[in-house]
Amino acid sequence: MAASQRLAILGAGDVGRSVADLASEYGHEVVAIADSTTATVDPDGIDVADALDRKLGGEEIGDADPTAVFETDYDVLVEATPTTLGDADPGFTHAKRALETDHHVVLANKGPVAERYGELRELEADSAGSVRFEATVGGAIPVLSTIEDSTSQAVTAVRGVLNGTANFILTRMAAEGLDYEHVLAEAQDLGVAEADPTFDVDGTDAALKFVILANVLADGGFSLEDATVEGIQNVPGSALDLAAEDGRTIRLIGEATRDGVRVGPRLVPENGALAVTGTRNIVQIKTRNAGSLHSSGRGAGGPETATAVLSDVGRLPPL
Amino acid sequence: MGNEPIGGSDSDRDAAADSAVEATAETAVETNADTETDTDTDTDTETEAETETDGGVRPYTVRLELVDEPGELLRALSPISDNGGNLLSIHHERGNITPRGHIPVEVDLECPPDRFDDIVEGLRDAGVNVIQAGAERYGEEISIVFVGHLVENDLSETLSRIEAEAEAAVIDLSLAAPDGTDATSSARLRLAVDSGRTDAALESIRSIGADKDLTIVEPLLGGEA
Ligand SMILES: NC(=O)c1ccc[n+]([C@@H]2O[C@H](COP(=O)([O-])OP(=O)(O)OC[C@H]3O[C@@H](n4cnc5c(N)ncnc54)[C@H](OP(=O)(O)O)[C@@H]3O)[C@@H](O)[C@H]2O)c1
Numbered sequence: 001m002a003a004s005q006r007l008a009i010l011g012a013g014d015v016g017r018s019v020a021d022l023a024s025e026y027g028h029e030v031v032a033i034a035d036s037t038t039a040t041v042d043p044d045g046i047d048v049a050d051a052l053d054r055k056l057g058g059e060e061i062g063d064a065d066p067t068a069v070f071e072t073d074y075d076v077l078v079e080a081t082p083t084t085l086g087d088a089d090p091g092f093t094h095a096k097r098a099l100e101t102d103h104h105v106v107l108a109n110k111g112p113v114a115e116r117y118g119e120l121r122e123l124e125a126d127s128a129g130s131v132r133f134e135a136t137v138g139g140a141i142p143v144l145s146t147i148e149d150s151t152s153q154a155v156t157a158v159r160g161v162l163n164g165t166a167n168f169i170l171t172r173m174a175a176e177g178l179d180y181e182h183v184l185a186e187a188q189d190l191g192v193a194e195a196d197p198t199f200d201v202d203g204t205d206a207a208l209k210f211v212i213l214a215n216v217l218a219d220g221g222f223s224l225e226d227a228t229v230e231g232i233q234n235v236p237g238s239a240l241d242l243a244a245e246d247g248r249t250i251r252l253i254g255e256a257t258r259d260g261v262r263v264g265p266r267l268v269p270e271n272g273a274l275a276v277t278g279t280r281n282i283v284q285i286k287t288r289n290a291g292s293l294h295s296s297g298r299g300a301g302g303p304e305t306a307t308a309v310l311s312d313v314g315r316l317p318p319l
Numbered sequence: 320m321g322n323e324p325i326g327g328s329d330s331d332r333d334a335a336a337d338s339a340v341e342a343t344a345e346t347a348v349e350t351n352a353d354t355e356t357d358t359d360t361d362t363d364t365e366t367e368a369e370t371e372t373d374g375g376v377r378p379y380t381v382r383l384e385l386v387d388e389p390g391e392l393l394r395a396l397s398p399i400s401d402n403g404g405n406l407l408s409i410h411h412e413r414g415n416i417t418p419r420g421h422i423p424v425e426v427d428l429e430c431p432p433d434r435f436d437d438i439v440e441g442l443r444d445a446g447v448n449v450i451q452a453g454a455e456r457y458g459e460e461i462s463i464v465f466v467g468h469l470v471e472n473d474l475s476e477t478l479s480r481i482e483a484e485a486e487a488a489v490i491d492l493s494l495a496a497p498d499g500t501d502a503t504s505s506a507r508l509r510l511a512v513d514s515g516r517t518d519a520a521l522e523s524i525r526s527i528g529a530d531k532d533l534t535i536v537e538p539l540l541g542g543e544a
Contacts, residue, residue, distance in 0.1 A: 159539070234534040238495035239464045242507035243536070245493065246462050253539055266539040267462055274539065 003318040005104075006045075008032040008069045010094055011080030012055050014302035015108045015135070019078050019309050020048045026310040031074050034066035036081075041072045070097055075319050076104040078309055079112070083208065085224060088115040095120060095131065102128035104319065106312045108135040108305055114208040115223045117215040128319060135308035137209045138162055139299040143283050144216060145311070146295065150287055152217055157286040159255040162209040164279030164299050165193045165200035166232050166252040170265075171277045174240040174249050180233065192279055202231035203263040206254045210263060213256035222261060230264035243267055249275050376429045378407065381439065384421035384448040396426065398441030404430035421448065459517050460490065461540070463508050463524065467533035470500040477531060478508075485523035487512045 005028045009016045012035040020030050030048050032041040040051050040062025055061045069077075077098035079091050088111030095105045095112050100123065107113060112120050113133050124131045137143045147155050161167050165187060172183040184201070187193035199205045207227040214222045232252050243249050246267075251274060253266040268274045273294050276282045281299030286292050298304045385391050392411070399406055407427040430438060442449050469477070478489055487510040496504035512520045521537055528535040 230534075234466055235536065236466060236503055236505060238497050238503075239466050239505040239536060242464055242493055242495050242505050243462075246507060246509075248462065248538075250464070250536055265534075265536045267464060267536055268539050 005075040006031045008074035009078040015305045016080035018302035018306035022306050032069040034069045038062050039064040039066045039069050041068050043073050078106050080108040083110045088112045099123040099127040104129040104316045105131045107133040110136040110208045114211045118220040132312035134312045135305045140304035141295050141297040154288045157257045158213045160283035163206040168192050168279045179237045203229040207263045210254035210256040210261045214261045218258040227261035235265050375431050378429045381426045383424045395447045402437045402441050403434045404428045404438050459512050461538050464536040465506045465533050469504050472531045480527050485520040487520050
């Protein structure tokens, strides 16, 4: 059984709340949780159920300032604030602060590892703490730990489907012969697509994940602006029909190698492994000596992402 | 995908695809184990073909099925020299009869690239069953979907540019214009491309697409998808 860790959670959205909720099941204790305005902190462990009730009931999550999280005794900072591009803040600054004070950091937030990977690794090198970020790529699917277990030098490329919203839209368009706008509206009604689905359909979200993968393979050097990205907004129903006549379909496929990152709509065999349906995600990890590995599963969702966060926590050494 | 032989019947698939395909074991965590085609080996094929190129003449392989009758081989092969080709070798697999009772023959020849199609046509006109033409010349078949104002943007010019700039042969084209030809429409092209030249061909096609403001849905190549 992994060492019990004291968790400080930044962000009380779907992911932060699920991590708090499931932490005890994995043998860990929550000593702080914050949203954008307040925090609740208790070095002996907060009452998670109470805190989540307050948050879901529209009350303040606690009476402390969010920065009080950093002043309590904790082992692991769980960073689950919104992903931002460019400077990747506030996530990057949060991670920096935790590392500089010799704490571990587990990220759900993609920004710091997609946009400022090298800087983050330098901070880690000077810290007693480590950084892990399984949750940033593929939700519940163990992608980064699989690469780590195969040793990243032996992995030549990773490709696949890492955006459930875009995949859902393409699947529905192909199955129902409906056009993009129509299916997008349906996806929003079902809660599969957000009110502003831009980053899902224009390929940005998938690109961030493949940039993270390229950084892992090449030990840094990539950010979003290095990726060639195309979305699915211009794919009409007729293109899917033509693909189907040929035993193929169209998926938003990302590819990461040590040489670069590319995301765009691609033709894949209709019954091939990468043509997952609905919101499912899949990755294909190409290895030098052992062929390809495929893993698929749920790429998003609070509890799904929280399991990835907590398995990272379980891999951290005691400080 | 991407390494399918051209026009080959199923029984010929293995032999036809061998030039650029290396099978490796595939471990699958979730899906079934499968075989993987490794396109890395294509690069080798390309260099080979290029070093053999001499004075505008290139090597080709043609697979034929012949009726087992005296004189048939000679008759079958005359269209090659008639059309400016030079016969290099013949593999006459006598003991090996196809399900249709024919004898498979593999012919290596060389000719200027622009004569090759005439040779294949000549063979077919002579009643020879050509199973696969040009393992070297057209080693890979790829499908691509184009989206945009295809007709307004002069589809036939797009196709000629693909043939010229991407050095690809358009095998067939399907057009879908559900909202009329002046609205956004889609076209699926099947292209034959030299072994090992697929990446370069796709790159040219991308730039043609950018010029003509078309969205291009490329195939995902390299490995089992
Ligand atoms: N949801 C998924 O399936 C999934 C999967 C993989 C990765 N991720 C990543 O995980 C992160 C969290 O996702 P989510 O779905 O939980 O997002 P979310 O529902 O938008 O929640 C974000 C939370 O962060 C809080 N926050 C914002 N700024 C903050 C600050 N400066 N200090 C402390 N808290 C702050 C917000 O506070 P308020 O509540 O006050 O607004 C909110 O509680 C994102 O980076 C996302 O990209 C999510």
